[in-house]
Amino acid sequence: MSKISAFVLAGLLLSGNAFAADSPSAASTPAATPSSDLEAQLAAARQKLEAAARDVAQLSSQLGQSAMARVQSLRTRAVLGIQLQVEPSATEQGATIIGVSPGGPAADAGVASGDVIVALNGAQITGPNAGRQVVERMALVKPDSKVTLKVMRDGKPKEFQITPRANIVDFFPGFNGPGPGRPGGFNAPWEPIEMRPAPPPGVGAIFEGMELADLSPALGQYFGTTQGVLVIRVPHDGEFLKLQDGDVILNMDGRVPENGSHAARILRSYQPGEKIHLKIMRQKKTLGLEGTLPERHHFGPGDHPPPE
Amino acid sequence: MHPNLKRLRELPDAEAPPYGYGEFSRRYARRRSRHARAPLRLMAVALAVVVAGWVMKHGLAPGMTDVASVSPAPPSLPRSRSGVAAEGAAALTGNAERWLNAQPRSAIVRVPTQMAVTELEDQIAAMDDQLNAVRLAQPHAQQLAVLQRDRAQLVESLAQVRYAQILVAGVQ
Numbered sequence: 001m002s003k004i005s006a007f008v009l010a011g012l013l014l015s016g017n018a019f020a021a022d023s024p025s026a027a028s029t030p031a032a033t034p035s036s037d038l039e040a041q042l043a044a045a046r047q048k049l050e051a052a053a054r055d056v057a058q059l060s061s062q063l064g065q066s067a068m069a070r071v072q073s074l075r076t077r078a079v080l081g082i083q084l085q086v087e088p089s090a091t092e093q094g095a096t097i098i099g100v101s102p103g104g105p106a107a108d109a110g111v112a113s114g115d116v117i118v119a120l121n122g123a124q125i126t127g128p129n130a131g132r133q134v135v136e137r138m139a140l141v142k143p144d145s146k147v148t149l150k151v152m153r154d155g156k157p158k159e160f161q162i163t164p165r166a167n168i169v170d171f172f173p174g175f176n177g178p179g180p181g182r183p184g185g186f187n188a189p190w191e192p193i194e195m196r197p198a199p200p201p202g203v204g205a206i207f208e209g210m211e212l213a214d215l216s217p218a219l220g221q222y223f224g225t226t227q228g229v230l231v232i233r234v235p236h237d238g239e240f241l242k243l244q245d246g247d248v249i250l251n252m253d254g255r256v257p258e259n260g261s262h263a264a265r266i267l268r269s270y271q272p273g274e275k276i277h278l279k280i281m282r283q284k285k286t287l288g289l290e291g292t293l294p295e296r297h298h299f300g301p302g303d304h305p306p307p308e
Numbered sequence: 309m310h311p312n313l314k315r316l317r318e319l320p321d322a323e324a325p326p327y328g329y330g331e332f333s334r335r336y337a338r339r340r341s342r343h344a345r346a347p348l349r350l351m352a353v354a355l356a357v358v359v360a361g362w363v364m365k366h367g368l369a370p371g372m373t374d375v376a377s378v379s380p381a382p383p384s385l386p387r388s389r390s391g392v393a394a395e396g397a398a399a400l401t402g403n404a405e406r407w408l409n410a411q412p413r414s415a416i417v418r419v420p421t422q423m424a425v426t427e428l429e430d431q432i433a434a435m436d437d438q439l440n441a442v443r444l445a446q447p448h449a450q451q452l453a454v455l456q457r458d459r460a461q462l463v464e465s466l467a468q469v470r471y472a473q474i475l476v477a478g479v480q
Binding site: 050060061063083086102103203207213232268 | 416
């Protein structure tokens with residue numbers, strides 16, 4: 001077993017032991033059956049494991065942000081989530097993908113490492129500077145607009161429809177000028193543009209307890225819609241959203257969630273204090289909801305809401 | 309001639325045996341090997357029943373799931389004192405990335421945890437985009453190495469969080 005799994009399992013076991021010491025249900029209810037006691041311990045351990053995982057993610061993200069800040073200013077840009085072979089090559093027939101970001105837009109669409117991009121949105125990608133062509137063309141693409149990528153895989157053509165994600169990037173003050181992804185391309189003069197604040201850490205605490213499920217065709221038929229995500233549980237302090245268990249979220253300020261993961265990504269883009277407009281399906285009737293994300297929640301790493 | 313001897317000589321010739329010793333040995337060996345294979349046949353049948361039961365319950369397609377039992381642990385990265393080693397960090401993440409890409413997407417998500425996952429995923433994607441740009445701008449190799457090391461750390465964290473997420477889904 002790897003170090004990671006050992007770490008996680010150790011965390012799970014420790015969480016269970018810790019719970020036994022401080023849980024009211026375990027300590028003060030002598031009549032509790034062993035099985036309900038174990039279930040309670042398991043539930044608490046699960047909560048702590050998830051909280052620890054979120055800590056890992058938040059701390060890593062903060063480290064990543066500081067690393068990125070060393071080489072970039074912030075600007076909205078469409079990101080595919082691929083690494084390209086950018087060194088000029090006389091033999092390349094296109095731009096070779098040398099890495100695909102796990103969980104990125106390209107990976108979600110099915111693009112794989114080793115694919116060779118031969119066309120992007122219908123424009124041929126060819127020649128010794130094929131990698132550079134992809135980067136420059138992507139600089140002109142708006143985030144959340146569809147990109148058609150034609151690749152060669154094992155000598156056979158394949159086509160992918162990818163929705164790039166908006167992201168904060170790029171250009172390099174340290175290089176004093178040229179950088180891809182800027183209006184005007186590599187030769188444009190250096191100038192700072194369109195800054196936006198990074199989302200505060202711990203914004204997920206606002207949605208603590210919320211669970212969403214993908215809507216399969218059969219479930220969709222039951223709830224009277226073919227799109228959206230099903231709310232299994234509303235947030236613990238979810239009055240601001242006015243949602244109910246069993247609602248189907250059809251869109252969030254015009255953005256249609258394709259699945260639970262996508263919905264979480266959309267929710268992440270909101271800031272505390274920001275308004276959110278939801279279109280939902282409740283008991284087969286369409287409703288519009290409006291709420292404001294509360295400001296009072298701000299849990300950083302290691303600071304979690306009390307167990308359920 | 310003795311009458312008894314005379315009677316014996318008048319008896320018909322004895323019939324030839326149906327097969328000789330060689331045939332007897334062959335048949336004996338075949339019977340033994342048939343007995344020896346019987347448990348194997350039983351085990352194969354039992355295995356087939358178990359596999360058929362599993363397939364009926366879980367289906368053949370590796371589609372969406374929220375069950376952890378079929379998911380092995382993610383591979384870990386070799387570490388230096390300062391975390392993930394800078395040298396060859398990109399190569400080191402290969403196993404972790406393969407593991408991550410092999411995991412099916414969860415059909416049910418807990419929003420705060422999934423937000424953390426998507427944040428890591430988006431950062432890795434942004435960093436890959438950044439790496440392309442840095443390579444094109446021909447910066448110092450040290451800058452590239454720093455980005456690759458930080459990326460490897462993000463990938464490792466993502467693998468940890470996804471694994472915890474899968475474990476939690478498995479005990480729900």
